[in-house]
Amino acid sequence: MTLRVTNSLTRERERFEPQDPDSVLLYYCGLTTSDPAHLGHARGWVHVDVMHRWLEWLGYDVRHVENFTDVNEKIVARVGEDGDTEADVAASYVRDILRDMRSLNLLRAEVYPRVSEHVPEIVDLVERLIDRGYAYEANGSVYFDVTTFEEYGKLSNQDPDEMEPQGSEDEQAEKRNPADFALWKAGGVDSDEIEQHQHDAAAPAEQAVETAQTWDSPWGRGRPGWHIECSAMSMTHLDDTIDIHVGGQDLVFPHHENEIAQSEAATGETFARYWLHVRLLDAPDEEKMSSSLGNFETVEEAAERYGPNAVRTFLLSTAYHNEATYSPETMAEAEERWDRLERGYERAVDAADSIDARTKVVDQSLRDAIPAIREEFAAAMNDDFNTREALSALLELVNVVNRHLDEHAEYDYRGLRSAVETFEEFGGGVLGLQFGDAADDGGVSVAEEMVELVLDLREQERAAGNYERADELRDDLEALGVEVQDTDDGYEYRFE
RNA sequence: GCCAGGGUGGCAGAGUUCGGCCUAACGCGUCCGCCUGCAGAGCGGAUCAUCGCCGGUUCAAAUCCGGCCCCUGGCUCCA
Numbered sequence: 001m002t003l004r005v006t007n008s009l010t011r012e013r014e015r016f017e018p019q020d021p022d023s024v025l026l027y028y029c030g031l032t033t034s035d036p037a038h039l040g041h042a043r044g045w046v047h048v049d050v051m052h053r054w055l056e057w058l059g060y061d062v063r064h065v066e067n068f069t070d071v072n073e074k075i076v077a078r079v080g081e082d083g084d085t086e087a088d089v090a091a092s093y094v095r096d097i098l099r100d101m102r103s104l105n106l107l108r109a110e111v112y113p114r115v116s117e118h119v120p121e122i123v124d125l126v127e128r129l130i131d132r133g134y135a136y137e138a139n140g141s142v143y144f145d146v147t148t149f150e151e152y153g154k155l156s157n158q159d160p161d162e163m164e165p166q167g168s169e170d171e172q173a174e175k176r177n178p179a180d181f182a183l184w185k186a187g188g189v190d191s192d193e194i195e196q197h198q199h200d201a202a203a204p205a206e207q208a209v210e211t212a213q214t215w216d217s218p219w220g221r222g223r224p225g226w227h228i229e230c231s232a233m234s235m236t237h238l239d240d241t242i243d244i245h246v247g248g249q250d251l252v253f254p255h256h257e258n259e260i261a262q263s264e265a266a267t268g269e270t271f272a273r274y275w276l277h278v279r280l281l282d283a284p285d286e287e288k289m290s291s292s293l294g295n296f297e298t299v300e301e302a303a304e305r306y307g308p309n310a311v312r313t314f315l316l317s318t319a320y321h322n323e324a325t326y327s328p329e330t331m332a333e334a335e336e337r338w339d340r341l342e343r344g345y346e347r348a349v350d351a352a353d354s355i356d357a358r359t360k361v362v363d364q365s366l367r368d369a370i371p372a373i374r375e376e377f378a379a380a381m382n383d384d385f386n387t388r389e390a391l392s393a394l395l396e397l398v399n400v401v402n403r404h405l406d407e408h409a410e411y412d413y414r415g416l417r418s419a420v421e422t423f424e425e426f427g428g429g430v431l432g433l434q435f436g437d438a439a440d441d442g443g444v445s446v447a448e449e450m451v452e453l454v455l456d457l458r459e460q461e462r463a464a465g466n467y468e469r470a471d472e473l474r475d476d477l478e479a480l481g482v483e484v485q486d487t488d489d490g491y492e493y494r495f496e
Numbered sequence: 497g498c499c500a501g502g503g504u505g506g507c508a509g510a511g512u513u514c515g516g517c518c519u520a521a522c523g524c525g526u527c528c529g530c531c532u533g534c535a536g537a538g539c540g541g542a543u544c545a546u547c548g549c550c551g552g553u554u555c556a557a558a559u560c561c562g563g564c565c566c567c568u569g570g571c572u573c574c575a
Binding site: 008011014032037248334392402483484 | 498499500501502507508509510511513521522523524525531532533534535536537538539540568569570571572573574575
């Protein structure tokens, strides 16, 4: 069984074979640090995270690089009146974004390179392109001449002649072809452009512009173009040719198309062998969710409100390249799915813990189901990272466990243990869900002891027939986020 | 206009690459039953889809071919 992925370059599902059979070079086009991260970004992160985890499960050594674009007009537009600078604003958003990533239990990338720290590499790359005849200088700016790269348009399947011009009017005047794009931009940033992106609390555009970073180059002082960074950082931290390049599908053109052109022109080698594009998340009004439309739910809000596991369950409940809509309803459903999964896991753990490891009870239907479910999960992941199906397989495992527990007076120890292992290995290790988080820290917490104290009191009230009082106590605990369930063997509870 | 991707039950969403195991998964919702002081959780059962429309190929089509309708994204900063 081998991994197959849908390659945007060919628009076909292909067998995945990295250059080096033991390792995978993975690059993800990260964020421009000009706004808080929203759920749409999280969709990309979580799917890339799961790809990373699955590749490791398959035995590959994964080198994962994810950039931050910390030099950009939109960042300058966020400069406030309190004396901060483009660099300060960017650094502050980088911190927030890394915090958001941690909150979603993402595996760390090996490197999070920033544009501001790679200007020398960018300048080198631009020089190479000029030397090789693919780029030209004009008034201190440098442009890539798209007519020199025959395959220009191969990713987005477009003809440069039919494309609309890229860049501002001033740029148009100095470019040879309308579709040429900037590799290096002379001078600082334009205050009119900044003004367009500014919010309420912004500093006057003229003042903000003063804080924009510029660097020396062979063409004079200036700033790197938008696309060149990813090429430079990908080559610097990975290699001239990488295996997988992932990004949002909104980046197909022009960003990724331009990356291919400038990278392959510079090295003569294939830039990325497999291009995977994550579909944009739709907002409740069915428009795409995006920073520029301002219709987003931030990662911080969502993680706080629903918890990281429900958020991940939501994002993984749709395959990465399909349409997905965020709404209170779809999110609520994801919460239910996650709850069912976690309860199933906890039931299996509790049941296994409650019995002697030496018991000889065997439930053949349980034992047979588990390898089948494992196979289903692996097949789903290998089929272009079909996380929806993978999640379904795990929910099937919940069914199997529950049925076993309900239908048998004596439990199958080994069967339950392998179910628990499957939850942990696939749900935890691959999908990055965190089971039994609250109870995970070993000893019994004070909170638990106090909840038990209250529940013991409630049992006394129930025994005395004071149901009204008992229900009050249960409601009070519920209000504090403690879910109470009565069973034949007494109460059970869990923290929500 | 050009490029890309979609339209599957009340909702959500797999399956379409390589047609048959799809009388269509998993979940949510609704209804009934078991259990329960009640509730929840769980279990059992039920409800719910001629897979956008029309035509074709085939022993066989959600899956292939042709036409049509509708939707979304990209072509401008955006994961």
